[in-house]
Amino acid sequence: MPGARAAAAIALLAALAACTPATAPTPQPPADQLDASVAQFRFDEGTRRLRAGITNDSDREVRVTQASIRWAAMAFPTVDLPGEAVPPGQTAAFRIRYGEARCTGTPSGRPVLTAVVNGRSRTLPLRVEDPGLLLRLHTKACAEQQLDATATVDLVLASRSEMVAGEEYVPGEVVVRRRPTGGAQQRVRLVDLGGSVLIDLRPRGGRRALPGELATGDPDLAFPVLLGSAHRCDPHALGQSSQTFLLSAYLRLADRSAQRVVLPLAPKDRSRLTRVVRRDCG
DSSP: OHHHHHHHHHHHHHHHHHSSOOOOOOOOOOGGGEEEEEOOOOOGSSSSSSEEEEEOOOOSSSEEEEEEBBTTTTTOOEOOOOOOOEEEEEEEEEEEEEEOOSSSSSSSSOOOOOOOOOEEEEEEEEEEEETHHHHHHHHHHHHHHHHHEEEEEEEEESSOEETTTTEEEEEEEEEEEOOOOOOOOEEEEEEEEOOSSSSEEEETOOOOOOOOOOOOTOOEEEEEEEEEOOOOOOOOEEEEOOOOOEEEEEEEETTTTOEEEEEEHHHHHHHHHHHHHHHHOO
16 A cells, blocks of 8 residues: 555654754844944044944854944945854944935934844844934035035146145145036035145145135136145154045035035045155155
């Protein structure tokens, strides 16, 4: 009776499967034993980079495979983490960049950190190490978005350096160009410039040349500048500078507060400025 034997075999396999113990899920620490935090380090100021993490305050290791910040006022991406074991007292740290700000109304609600911990989605209270940080970044991002909708800002360098008052500089222009859909009635003023520890960024015409103005209806502004050595030749400055090429322009849209715009430099221009500093420092 082949059919009866087959049915008996199937029943036996089902019984054995039922007796096999199920794999127990990985234990989940309570929320108060997972300390989620976010901060912005000094060398990341002026950028969108933040440093976040989950510190394991439980008595067993955990694994974090994904994490993000959730806040109604600002967008954040989901970051994939290696998922390595995090022993008690250690932190699963990661970098995250904030995205577009939502600028309608006053920011409300508390930010939280969402994460996949031990294979399970968790929502954790987020400790902001500088309590006003996210609100300041939100205000800054909204102002940047308003300025960016009106004009673009670029730093354009000449192909050769030159000597000015006995010092070597790379001449250039901060170019503020109105967007076609940016509202021709918005005035934009360049009110200040900022260099770094090693690089001096100054108006070619001196401080009296400021502010430069993209007047109502003008298509663009080309403001002449000079870039050279800041004469910081001590070993600490030369060896420890972490924001050498974080150069800034400060612009004011209409009557709003001034906004910092980081001026990107191409690799070839960074190399040229590095050579200017090296020649100055001997």
